[in-house]
Amino acid sequence: MKKKLSATAAGIVLVAGMVFGGAAGAQAATWFGPFTDLSYCQAERRVFMQEGYSVGSCVHRAGQPGYWFSYS
Numbered sequence: 001m002k003k004k005l006s007a008t009a010a011g012i013v014l015v016a017g018m019v020f021g022g023a024a025g026a027q028a029a030t031w032f033g034p035f036t037d038l039s040y041c042q043a044e045r046r047v048f049m050q051e052g053y054s055v056g057s058c059v060h061r062a063g064q065p066g067y068w069f070s071y072s
Helices: 002-027 038-050
Strands: 030-035 067-071
Touching (some): 038 067
C-alpha cells in the first residue's frame, strides 16, 4: 500500500512538472523528498528514471530531514 501511494505521488509530481515546468523547468534540477528510508528513495528514483528524467543519487541535504534526490 505504501509503495503504491508513493508511486502515485511520484506520478502526480511528474505530470505537474511536465505541465507547469515546460522547457525551462527541464533544464534546472529539482529536489524530490524527503524519504525516511534509503530503499524508498531508491525506488522512487527508479520511477523517475523510467519516465526519462536525469536523476541524481539519494543523499542527505544539509538542514533537511531524510533522503532526497535531484532530477531534471
